[in-house]
Amino acid sequence: PNAGKSSLLNALAGAELAIVTPIAGTTRDKVSETLQIEGVPLHIIDTAGLRADHEATDEVERIGMARSWEAIAQADAVLFLHDLTRVSDPAYAQADADIAARLSSPGQGATVLHIFNKADVGMDVDVDALAQPQPPGEVLRLSARTGEGLQALRQTLLRQAGWQAAQEGVFIARQRHVQALNAAREHLALAQAHAAQHDGALDLLAEELRLAHQALGRITGAFSADDLLGEIFTRFCIGK
Template structure:
């Protein structure tokens, strides 16, 4: 994990391009860099140079920039080669570098190893390293901006200031642990409960922001489910703005899941159209329906689509049975939006009843689709504001949840009749550890390996 050998990788995407960048990082790189070009390299300057093979034949004319440690991305010496962007050419350049760097132990970098080194050399913290990967993987403009904010440290700063506040509280508490008879007095004098209350409030706000950040990063798995022929595929096509799925008047048209990614209000949505749910003796359709249930089991949001025709009693019962079955299958906390399609057919004005009027749309005419989009965003808890948004991961949310649990426990140990300063302080410490895991201050080594191995090579 913490090897000290110099590493090399192509930093740009595979394929043909005007420019392809190769990056080398390691301790004391300058002699190797100068041996490559047989020229001295001025640090932090663009050097236009020719790279030659062992026989002296030119491989490429390129721009080399040398960054001396610690003023580089990884905190080590870094050599960046901006070559012409041909895959074969980059391979040749890599080969030549590996040849000349052999004595120094130059090896090909593992996925995420450059970012890992930046993290280990304290150039960035873990949340920022994750933000680099998220910036590159961002699926919408809002996600790009959120990842950039996290990379600049917006999320880490909030976490760090919370850790600092907990530290101050711990210092106060631990300094009075030796005087147990004064526990109540201490809590009051130090305004410990109020301060804890403030920390908890800030943590809640941070969690809310991180929840939004996870939606921005991962998007939403939105499953369109319902009986055959209600217009699921038509709705997918309407939302996607193109004919992605086959639509016919025949019930049972969609046999397999059809997936399309779009953005709604800046939020990435992975929409999954499924086979209509019904009893069937057709083997292929039955397999498709099993896949519909699988999609429902993994959904972040399900749209349960219905259409007119359910007015006769038998069908109405079927619809309500289907609804019950869907509700039973969903992951816990996964919201369901009940939507009535084909509003153009019924010819009725769209009714509005109470707080949550039923949603009526027409996939055919586009009626009600804008309202549906708003409802989709509301259902998944999207706050609507992208200002100041960051990106966050499940890992961050889990740490914030665990930290909140510890703070709640510490609050219990500060409650009248149950005061224990020792346990109060211990829960504060545990909450702080959880927050520290987000920025990587306290992180088990195996987890570190897991996080960075998900990066791509050259990052």
């Protein structure tokens, strides 16, 4: 608690999405936000701070911590925040070790990024001199308050997402695009099979070509009215 998770979320988003106070345990439930970095969408979840159950202030915080572990189990990458102002405190170090042990347990296959936050007030701490944090993972030092190190974190998150800069541009394949490409390939294969028969019946060939063209249209934006409505209601929450 109070390591700066909500401050980091706000800094990455460029908006006050989560409540930030000096009071430990402010975040009780998950706060989710989809951010774009270099045009790449990343789904970020800010969770309740983790500590021993007996240290929780009430049942609500205990439920929040349980939901934190649920989110961690489903994550592709975990940003493990360490407070640079408290790393020399034995009790804090033990709490970090307890969390690390659980992150290293079987079934926790997510990539772990060690983020040493509050660099603006923990300037006298040499991160490189610290023992290699557990579980193993990349180490970054930043200040969510001043923005120091945020760009390095953004680039690290892009690498974790599989993004690579290229002179020809960037291609991001959404699941819907991949499904459309697979459908187009299947229809083209059937069209090729009809053409190979040389039976003069071009109606089936033409139909497969039309379906392949339609599948590609779902990527390029050639939607029918029904397709467009379905996409809108799938991706957005529409209220009165």
